[in-house]
Amino acid sequence: MSIVSNSLKRIKPSPTITVTQKAIELKAAGKDVIGLSMGEPDFDTPDNIKRAAIDAINRGETKYTSVDGTPALKTAIVGKFKRENNLDYSLEQISVGTGGKQIIFNAILATVNPGDEVIIPAPHWVSYPDIVLLAGGTPKIVKCSDKNNFKITPDELGKSITDKTKWIIINSPSNPTGSCYTQKELEALGEVLKKKENVFILSDDIYEHLTYDDFEFFTIAQIKELKDRTLTMNGVSKSYAMTGWRIGYGAGPKDIIKAMAKLQSQSTTNPSSISQAAAVEALNGTQDFIKIRSESFKERRDFVVKNLNNIKGLSCLKPNGAFYVFPNCQKFLGPKTKLKTDKDFVEKLLEEYLVATVQGSAFGLDGYFRISYATSMDNLKKALERIKSFCESLS
Numbered sequence: 157m158s159i160v161s162n163s164l165k166r167i168k169p170s171p172t173i174t175v176t177q178k179a180i181e182l183k184a185a186g187k188d189v190i191g192l193s194m195g196e197p198d199f200d201t202p203d204n205i206k207r208a209a210i211d212a213i214n215r216g217e218t219k220y221t222s223v224d225g226t227p228a229l230k231t232a233i234v235g236k237f238k239r240e241n242n243l244d245y246s247l248e249q250i251s252v253g254t255g256g257k258q259i260i261f262n263a264i265l266a267t268v269n270p271g272d273e274v275i276i277p278a279p280h281w282v283s284y285p286d287i288v289l290l291a292g293g294t295p296k297i298v299k300c301s302d303k304n305n306f307k308i309t310p311d312e313l314g315k316s317i318t319d320k321t322k323w324i325i326i327n328s329p330s331n332p333t334g335s336c337y338t339q340k341e342l343e344a345l346g347e348v349l350k351k352k353e354n355v356f357i358l359s360d361d362i363y364e365h366l367t368y369d370d371f372e373f374f375t376i377a378q379i380k381e382l383k384d385r386t387l388t389m390n391g392v393s394k395s396y397a398m399t400g401w402r403i404g405y406g407a408g409p410k411d412i413i414k415a416m417a418k419l420q421s422q423s424t425t426n427p428s429s430i431s432q433a434a435a436v437e438a439l440n441g442t443q444d445f446i447k448i449r450s451e452s453f454k455e456r457r458d459f460v461v462k463n464l465n466n467i468k469g470l471s472c473l474k475p476n477g478a479f480y481v482f483p484n485c486q487k488f489l490g491p492k493t494k495l496k497t498d499k500d501f502v503e504k505l506l507e508e509y510l511v512a513t514v515q516g517s518a519f520g521l522d523g524y525f526r527i528s529y530a531t532s533m534d535n536l537k538k539a540l541e542r543i544k545s546f547c548e549s550l551s
Contacts, residue, residue, distance in 0.1 A: 170283065232439040328361070390404070
């Protein structure tokens, strides 16, 4: 009899972490691997945020805090939502967790019962379905076409909702595609959801500040009739280059926030006190560097998309946000190349040409692969040369 629980058997290890681990092993063996698999900014945490953490240590702020966030950080989060999104929340409507993943994890485990369905548009972040499965729920994957920039349509949403639907997860800008929902598109989805009063919305806004080409960010919680059914998740990891600090936050209905705090009290308890102090400075301090870094990401995006589309057999849409692209590699799959799946494609690319990417099937849509361009232009230039050589070798 296995010691592993049945609930844990429902899930699998994160594919992005698996690929990254393989790349680390190849590097350790002396191989010149270029990693394009991790969703992590290559920039450093800004100095003012570091100083805030050091000051907190020197003040002795090294004790336990309130389970789901200090009053200072919750106040800063309330201010952020008002300032940037014109959304009003009380401190009781805010939850702070050890990264954005914990906010999503807490929300799903605190609300989903066996048999409940969660609508997840694909391509999707790798962890959504597994978190739902761990809670005993049923992920309802809706595959979205590149003809609509990988976004779910109102018609697709309406047809996916059943009496068992508990949540829909909306991620904009998207991981893995970088696609962004416009205000008009979210309002159209909102018209469907207004008629389905038992469906809650989880809006993953972690890439909010990473948008390009004058795209105007809008979150579905800004639709007045849906605010009381929406949990908005965000954090400091991507915009402020604070992935290792592990601070995410959510805002939503008091009963959901209270349930999430109850769960967190019996798991991790409070996030790091030092990281919370740093996050206060991130949200309240200067935001000037965000635009500067976004310009750098935009330059990289343009370079990567142009060069991918110049490779015969590949095609790639130009996204409006995040730091990912999601090229189509279907023309390289089949008897001629002996590559049956996109997983075969990325494994061969890593093993023979030393470029680490992630297969599209890990995100719920076969025939694609994800590239993270959150690395230097030098690395991107070398990586694109290798990808071109790889594809030419398959032709």
